[in-house]
Amino acid sequence: MNEIEPTITAYFEAINGERYDRAAALFAPGAELIAPGIEPLSEPAEIESYFAAALRPYPEHRDEVTRTILAGRTATVEIHFRGALASGQALEFDAVDVFDCDEEGRIVRLSTWYDSHAVRARLRRALAAGEAAG
DSSP states (O other): OOTTHHHHHHHHHHHHTTOHHHHHHTEEEEEEEEOTTSOOBOSHHHHHHHHHHHHTTOSEEEEEEEEEEEETTEEEEEEEEEEEOTTOOEEEEEEEEEEEEOTTSOEEEEEEEOOHHHHHHHHHHHHHHHHHHO
């Protein structure tokens, strides 16, 4: 087993379990989180707040890991996101997370990649459908 696999597993368990404090605790001091639409974050409280805000619209959500490629202390993880808004409207999309970890397995850099324009368009449609149904 690669030394970073437990970190990747713990990260997705924390995200899927809405334990954003646990996800943020996996980052090394001075680490960097890079995601579409935000300035890079490095403070644990900022990282925790980002996860909470990004997933707030989805009372139901799950990041399903579909493929992991390990190269030393770097992992590229393909994800299929499935979520549902409070209205019950579903939203799905694919993403890629690239984790760089230190020798202790802590995350030193995480970059998240997805088509933010397509996701926003799907979110707008789901919100409109939920309003029309409500």
